Amino acid sequence: MTHHPMRDAQVHVFARVGVNGTGAQAVARLYPYDTYPIFFAGSSTDDVRGKAEQFIADTVAKYEATYIAKMAALTLGRAARAKSAADRGAL
Numbered sequence: 001m002t003h004h005p006m007r008d009a010q011v012h013v014f015a016r017v018g019v020n021g022t023g024a025q026a027v028a029r030l031y032p033y034d035t036y037p038i039f040f041a042g043s044s045t046d047d048v049r050g051k052a053e054q055f056i057a058d059t060v061a062k063y064e065a066t067y068i069a070k071m072a073a074l075t076l077g078r079a080a081r082a083k084s085a086a087d088r089g090a091l
Contacts, residue, residue, distance in 0.1 A: 013045045028042075
């Protein structure tokens with residue numbers, strides 16, 4: 001994998017309609033919902049979209065290099081196990 005999977009997350013924004021009250025007027029979620037069970041609440045759709053996009057940017061900046069290194073190590077480990085199993089099968 002060449003990038004953090006959160007780069008592919010989609011931001012879905014939901015706005016309250018026809019309700020005059022207190023509380024969040026808009027909510028954003030990252031899709032797929034079961035992978036990213038995170039809510040962003042705010043006073044406007046632009047506000048929550050900005051919060052969600054900033055969260056994605058911060059997460060990718062903080063963890064992408066580590067994620068890519070782990071995926072590369074996992075790939076090398078799988079290749080080594082496959083070679084070892086093939087070598088044992090050839091005996």
